[in-house]
Amino acid sequence: xxxxxxxxxxxxxxxxxxxxxxxxxxxxxxxxxxxxxxxxxxxxxxxxxxxxxxxxxxxxxxxxxxxxxxxxxxxxxxxxxxxxxxxxxxxxxxxxxxxxxxxxxxxxxxxxxxxxxxxxxxxxxxxxxxxxxxxxxxxxxxxxxxxxxxxxxxxxxxxxxxxxxxxxxxxxxxxxxxxxxxxxxxxxxxxxxxxxxxxxxxxxxxxxxxxxxxxxxxxxxxxxxxxxxxxxxxxxxxxxxxxxxxxxxxxxxxxxxxxxxxxxxxxxxxxxxxxxxxxxxxxxxxxxxxxxxxxxxxxxxxxxxxxxxxxxxxxxxxxxxxxxxxxxxxxxxxxxxxxxxxxxxxxxxxxxxxxxxxxxxxxxxxxxxxxxxxxxxxxxxxxxxxxxxxxxxxxxxxxxxxxxxxxxxxxxxxxxxxxxxxxxxxxxxxxxxxxxxxxxxxxxxxxxxxxxxxxxxxxxxxxxxxxxxxxxxxxxxxxxxxxxxxxxxxxxxxxxxxxxxxxxxxxxxxxxxxxxxxxxxxxxxxxxxxxxxxxxxxx
Amino acid sequence: xxxxxxxxxxxxxxxxxxxxxxxxxxxxxxxxxxxxxxxxxxxxxxxxxxxxxxxxxxxxxxxxxxxxxxxxxxxxxxxxxxxxxxxxxxxxxxxxxxxxxxxxxxxxxxxxxxxxxxxxxxxxxxxxxxxxxxxxxxxxxxxxxxxxxxxxxxxxxxxxxxxxxxxxxxxxxxxxxxxxxxxxxxxxxxxxxxxxxxxxxxxxxxxxxxxxxxxxxxxxxxxxxxxxxxxxxxxxxxxxxxxxxxxxxxxxxxxxxxxxxxxxxxxxxxxxxxxxxxxxxxxxxxxxxxx
Numbered sequence: 001x002x003x004x005x006x007x008x009x010x011x012x013x014x015x016x017x018x019x020x021x022x023x024x025x026x027x028x029x030x031x032x033x034x035x036x037x038x039x040x041x042x043x044x045x046x047x048x049x050x051x052x053x054x055x056x057x058x059x060x061x062x063x064x065x066x067x068x069x070x071x072x073x074x075x076x077x078x079x080x081x082x083x084x085x086x087x088x089x090x091x092x093x094x095x096x097x098x099x100x101x102x103x104x105x106x107x108x109x110x111x112x113x114x115x116x117x118x119x120x121x122x123x124x125x126x127x128x129x130x131x132x133x134x135x136x137x138x139x140x141x142x143x144x145x146x147x148x149x150x151x152x153x154x155x156x157x158x159x160x161x162x163x164x165x166x167x168x169x170x171x172x173x174x175x176x177x178x179x180x181x182x183x184x185x186x187x188x189x190x191x192x193x194x195x196x197x198x199x200x201x202x203x204x205x206x207x208x209x210x211x212x213x214x215x216x217x218x219x220x221x222x223x224x225x226x227x228x229x230x231x232x233x234x235x236x237x238x239x240x241x242x243x244x245x246x247x248x249x250x251x252x253x254x255x256x257x258x259x260x261x262x263x264x265x266x267x268x269x270x271x272x273x274x275x276x277x278x279x280x281x282x283x284x285x286x287x288x289x290x291x292x293x294x295x296x297x298x299x300x301x302x303x304x305x306x307x308x309x310x311x312x313x314x315x316x317x318x319x320x321x322x323x324x325x326x327x328x329x330x331x332x333x334x335x336x337x338x339x340x341x342x343x344x345x346x347x348x349x350x351x352x353x354x355x356x357x358x359x360x361x362x363x364x365x366x367x368x369x370x371x372x373x374x375x376x377x378x379x380x381x382x383x384x385x386x387x388x389x390x391x392x393x394x395x396x397x398x399x400x401x402x403x404x405x406x407x408x409x410x411x412x413x414x415x416x417x418x419x420x421x422x423x424x425x426x427x428x429x430x431x432x433x434x435x436x437x438x439x440x441x442x443x444x445x446x447x448x449x450x451x452x453x454x455x456x457x458x459x460x461x462x463x464x465x466x467x468x469x470x471x472x473x474x475x476x477x478x479x480x481x482x483x484x485x486x487x488x489x490x491x492x493x494x495x496x497x498x499x500x501x502x503x504x505x506x507x508x509x510x511x512x513x514x515x516x517x518x519x520x521x522x523x524x525x526x527x528x529x530x531x532x533x534x535x536x537x538x539x
Numbered sequence: 540x541x542x543x544x545x546x547x548x549x550x551x552x553x554x555x556x557x558x559x560x561x562x563x564x565x566x567x568x569x570x571x572x573x574x575x576x577x578x579x580x581x582x583x584x585x586x587x588x589x590x591x592x593x594x595x596x597x598x599x600x601x602x603x604x605x606x607x608x609x610x611x612x613x614x615x616x617x618x619x620x621x622x623x624x625x626x627x628x629x630x631x632x633x634x635x636x637x638x639x640x641x642x643x644x645x646x647x648x649x650x651x652x653x654x655x656x657x658x659x660x661x662x663x664x665x666x667x668x669x670x671x672x673x674x675x676x677x678x679x680x681x682x683x684x685x686x687x688x689x690x691x692x693x694x695x696x697x698x699x700x701x702x703x704x705x706x707x708x709x710x711x712x713x714x715x716x717x718x719x720x721x722x723x724x725x726x727x728x729x730x731x732x733x734x735x736x737x738x739x740x741x742x743x744x745x746x747x748x749x750x751x752x753x754x755x756x757x758x759x760x761x762x763x764x765x766x767x768x769x770x771x772x773x774x775x776x777x778x779x780x781x782x783x784x785x786x787x788x789x790x791x792x793x794x795x796x797x798x799x800x801x802x803x804x805x806x807x808x809x810x811x812x813x814x815x816x817x818x819x820x821x822x823x824x825x826x827x828x829x830x
Contacts, residue, residue: 019555027555109552111621114601118559125567160574168566174632182624186617187550216632220639227770230577232760234684235643238669240762241680243651250639313659522549 017518026121029113030518031098036415037120038095039408043484045087045127046401050477052080057439057473059456060466073456074142075134081145082162085262086169087127089396092404093265094119094176097204100411101180103509103516104198106189106525111182119176126168133158144454146251147222149236149244153229163226170215177211180204189508191527195286198507198532202289203268206296210257210264213300218254221247245310252303260299263363263395264292266403267334270356272507273410274338277353278345279504284337291330291337298327308376309383317376324374328367335364350502351425355406358433359399366394369444384454387447393440398433405432405483412490413497417515420490428486431479438472506532547615551608558601565593606797606805619804626808630815633778637819640774644767644826648676651763655681679762688756688765693828696747700740701824704779707736708817711786711810721800723793730790733813737783744776771827778816785809 018024018033025037055076059067068076098116102109110116133140138156141147147162155162184205188197197205225247227233234240236247275282282288304312304320312320338360347353369391373379382388413419442465447453451462458466497514511531512520569590575583608614656674657665665672669681677690691697714729748769751757759769789809792798798806 026560027557029553029556108550112625113552114556114559115625117556118562121559121563122566125563129567129571157578160577161571164570164574168570171566174629178625178628178632181628182621186620186624212628212632213635216636217639217642220636220643224639224643224766224770226577227759227766232685232758233766233770234680234760234762235647235766237680237684238651238655238664239680239682240684240766241652241655241678242647242763242766243654246643246646246651249646250642253639253642 027117029109029117031102031110031113031116032415032516032518034110034116034120035095035098035100038091038098041120041123042088042092042095042404043487045083045091046480047484048131049080049083049088050480052076052083053473054477056080057470060458061470062467063458063460063463065457068456070456071139071142074144074454075140077454078141078143078145079131079134082130082141082166083127084396085145085258086166086173087123089262089400089404090173091120091123093204093207093262093400094173094180096200096265096269096404096407096411097176097180099415100509101183101201101204102187103512103520104201104507105184105187105192106508106521106527107183107187108519108522110179111187112179115175116179119172119179122168122172122175126165126172129161129168130165133161136161146248146255147225148251149225149228149247152225153236159229160226163222166222167219170219173211173215177208177215180208181212184208189521189524189527192508195289196527196529196532198268199271199282199285199288199292200265200268203264203271203292206292207261207264210261210296210299214254214257214261217250218258221250221254224250245307248307248310249304252306253300255306256303257296257299259392259395260295262400263403264295266359266363266400267292269403269407269410270338270359271334273352273356273406274341274360276410276502276504276506277350277356278342278347280341280345281506282337283340283343284333287333288337291333294330295327298323298330302327305374305379308379321374321376325371328371331367335360335367346504348503350409351420351422351429352406352410354426354429354433355402355409358429359402359406362394362398362402362433362437366391366399369394382447384452385447386443386451386453389453390440390443390447393443397440398436402432408483408487410502411509412487413501414509414514414516416491417497417513418490418494419497419501420486420494424482424486424489428479428482431482432476435472435475435479439469439476440472442466442469442472508532550615551613551618553608558597558604561593561600562597565590565597568593606792609802610797619802622804622808626811630811633815634819637771637774637822640767640771641822641826644771647763647767652676652678677764679764683762685758685761685765686756688758688761690757690764690768691747691751691755691828693824696743697824697828700743701820703736703740703743704817704820707733707740708814710736711813715806715810718793718798718803718806719800723796727790727793730786730793734783734786734790737779737786737813741776741780741783744772744779768827771823775816775819775823778819782809782813782816785812 018030019027025033028034028037055068056073059065059073098110101107130140136156136158138158140158141152141155141162143152143155152159184197184201224233224235228235228237228242234242236242236244238244271282271288302320302324304316305324308317308320349357369387373382373388373391409420409425446462446465446469449462451458451466499513500510501514502510508521508525508527508531509516511525567590568586572583572586572588572590576587577583653659653674655664655669655672657672658674672681677688679685679688710729710732714726714733717723717725717729757765757768759765761768786809789806792805
């Protein structure tokens with residue numbers, strides 16, 4: 001190889017730090033650099049997707065068509081979902097995993113550092129391609145992020161670009177997931193047995209398995225769309241013996257595990273934060289592990305609850321209804337364990353803990369509305385209404401996003417070496433939590449009253465709640481600019497953080513200085529049970 | 540330090556990766572080109588080929604770098620395990636990709652076609668929309684899309700192809716044994732046999748496709764049968780081609796003296812991949828051709 005000499009040189013300078021300049025970020029193999037890239041990319045996409053949500057809420061501020069064409073409105077709902085799911089939530093969790101998993105298990109880096117670089121660097125290309133479709137003459141995709149045929153097949157020239165962008169996101173996710181599994185299974189420090197791992201590591205191990213199992217199925221589904229559109233196949237065309245409903249089955253076989261992909265790592269983050277600020281070990285550690293695994297297993301056999309109204313034999317409706325309800329059991333185990341961890345704990349309420357508490361309460365609201373939607377006859381009423389929109393925004397915004405934000409506040413001192421401003425953090429928390437409920441809670445009522453989703457105009461009877469919801473939306477959007485400011489301010493300076501950061505924090509990541517050195521655990525640490533987050537577990 | 544010279548107490552972490560960004564540019568060019576081609580633009584196909592060329596260069600460069608580091612002795616057992624896990628989970632992802640298409644086949648055969656034929660609660664479809672459509676398999680649907688067609692008989696070339704792939708699974712294992720016993724000549728010969736069988740499979744398969752298109756009237760446009768038949772066998776054929784190319788690379792590397800009897804993960808990864816395409820074919824033979 002021509003770069004033999006280069007390779008050799010790098011091997012000689014022992015304790016070297018990061019390279020200089022922009023190329024550091026393009027060529028990096030360091031898990032902390034790549035974690036930072038993922039998190040910043042996710043933040044950028046969060047703002048882009050959030051801006052689309054602002055357009056949606058502005059149009060819905062009043063009945064009638066005011067600001068945008070219905071066609072563009074539909075592009076906004078479609079793109080908002082694609083950008084938030086694949087651009088914001090998933091990369092943010094991969095970023096957290098990149099930063100924290102090696103430090104939590106005492107590994108020097110991720111198992112496959114070069115591939116780690118590639119998993120990230122596919123994403124900017126994929127999203128430039130996806131977002132560019134908005135500027136094409138035909139406009140972007142407007143049939144909803146689920147891409148149901150035959151509607152999605154009527155997309156203009158942007159269709160192939162959207163499909164290929166999804167393929168690239170899938171490749172990125174699969175490589176990221178393979179890396180995380182290999183890291184967790186192969187790179188743990190001696191003594192870090194599986195049932196000593198922090199719960200964030202456990203939830204990510206299971207999430208990575210889900211990703212590898214279902215992202216290829218999505219790839220298959222969108223490939224069938226592509227060939228139906230361009231190469232004459234009839235997978236989803238009844239005239240040729242195919243069936244549009246078949247797409248929904250294949251899509252949701254991916255789609256349901258996907259929603260757990262977006263929430264299980266948040267469960268992990270919350271399970272790290274609550275013990276720290278309750279100053280008690282996590283209650284029922286192994287039950288938490290088994291509950292996570294059960295949720296992952298069940299996620300494969302509940303997909304058709306997304307399509308109760310599409311036409312399915314009665315036996316199918318019953319099976320998918322009961323299987324869905326069963327998920328409430330392991331999820332209940334988790335919620336009760338978080339509450340039990342806090343029981344008689346010596347609690348303090350720093351910003352990460354506030355977000356974690358809001359998560360427990362608000363995610364549970366989303367869980368309960370999910371249980372309502374699981375009931376087939378009730379779902380016939382709720383399906384495709386704002387009730388569904390309210391449900392999945394409670395689990396994704398006050399669930400997944402709050403989990404990410406809680407994790408960012410929790411680990412930001414470890415990443416930057418500075419404490420964030422607790423005063424601003426608390427303002428951000430209260431502002432976000434109040435506004436997010438103003439934003440989404442009225443949508444329950446809108447849905448129960450019959451307002452359909454994905455629509456730019458509505459009957460005047462829905463006007464008041466829509467206006468309230470929009471005001472909440474603008475306030476919530478504004479609050480996130482404060483988050484950007486807080487992160488920027490903390491990265492630049494502030495009170496120095498100690499290695500321990502939080503009084504009650506346990507785990508290997510708190511044994512290294514803050515900011516964490518560029519390379520950590522090049523020599524494996526000694527595992528001391530009393531210093532682990534789950535130290536009460538006797539194995 | 541992890542990056543001190545060969546040091547088997549530490550996990551080797553490279554500090555620069557130039558190839559991933561090249562790969563991203565290549566993949567992007569490939570898909571942007573393909574999308575433009577599908578939209579009917581002329582330059583699309585050139586961009587697509589340029590993208591493929593960049594990806595090929597990237598693969599050579601990236602694998603070359605890894606091989607070089609391996610030969611230099613940078614990798615310890617733990618690194619080897621990471622590579623193995625990476626390959627296993629990659630193959631699992633491939634299995635799930637094929638599962639989507641097998642799932643479409645099973646769903647169409649077991650549910651869609653009978654429903655279109657009037658079975659179950661969807662009987663009105665048959666009475667109103669596709670009156671008199673009879674649920675049989677194979678079918679190109681009630682609209683007789685693509686016109687009349689015949690299917691490829693299973694116990695003809697497909698059976699021969701089954702035997703070819705099964706034999707190639709055997710020969711690649713013989714090559715592995717030869718490698719482990721350090722019999723270099725036998726290694727190369729068995730690999731050459733495997734490569735020959737792989738490409739012969741593809742030769743027969745291409746002949747089958749030509750036969751289907753020209754004489755049987757069976758095309759990608761032949762309704763759900765044509766869709767599932769060509770997409771399943773087509774993606775399998777792409778994987779066989781890729782596997783045969785990988786085997787060829789491994790063969791040339793063996794001829795150059797790469798791989799030791801102890802340390803030959805590259806060989807094993809390709810062998811695993813080859814067994815995977817073999818197993819997929821068995822599924823295809825059973826569910827696409829025989830049943």
